[in-house]
Amino acid sequence: NAGVMQNPRHLVRRRGQEARLRCSPMKGHSHVYWYRQLPEEGLKFMVYLQKENIIDESGMPKERFSAEFPKEGPSILRIQQVVRGDSAAYFCASSSRENTEAFFGQGTRLTVV
């Protein structure tokens, strides 16, 4: 009875490196959402995906950030050439349908040094 699984839980990258964050939704869920939470702040929507499709990426920075949800395998949030300001907790959530309750993974805490 696995919930939303994110890995790694903690990720340390040097400035300029790439960060890859993975999210496996709950069984039966085909909708995946990525959120970013800066220290002492609320959740900020980044991107909403269904299998093989990006539905809404209005919260994604225009450069360096990309996301995918392939037919097979987990959803990936990719951050290229990371900077210190990318340090945050990145949460993935999944739902069975749009506009219904979403369940969160444990998050990936990215630290850029």
Added chain:
Amino acid sequence: QKEVEQNSGPLSVPEGAIASLNCTYSDRGSQSFFWYRQYSGKSPELIMFIYSNGDKEDGRFTAQLNKASQYVSLLIRDSQPSDSATYLCAAGYTGGFKTIFGAGTRLFVKA
């Protein structure tokens, strides 16, 4: 710009009291509303959702929705120190596909 607004707090209540958390949303097109609890350093946990005007009760929690006023609230009865957390209000938008979160209200329940 669709927004969900919450008072950041902190809201401090004594043990056993009723904690009242409030939230407003800007887009009348939103149709589903959620309350999540987030302990420090942890992921958000869904505790209530409400779709229709009125009250919805689940144990010590009551969610209230007033679409005319674009207002959502969460009442926690018999507050316990273990209820101390940040409470996130969220609104789902049909057609917009994404759930918008407020910044959260910090609740402290004093023993």
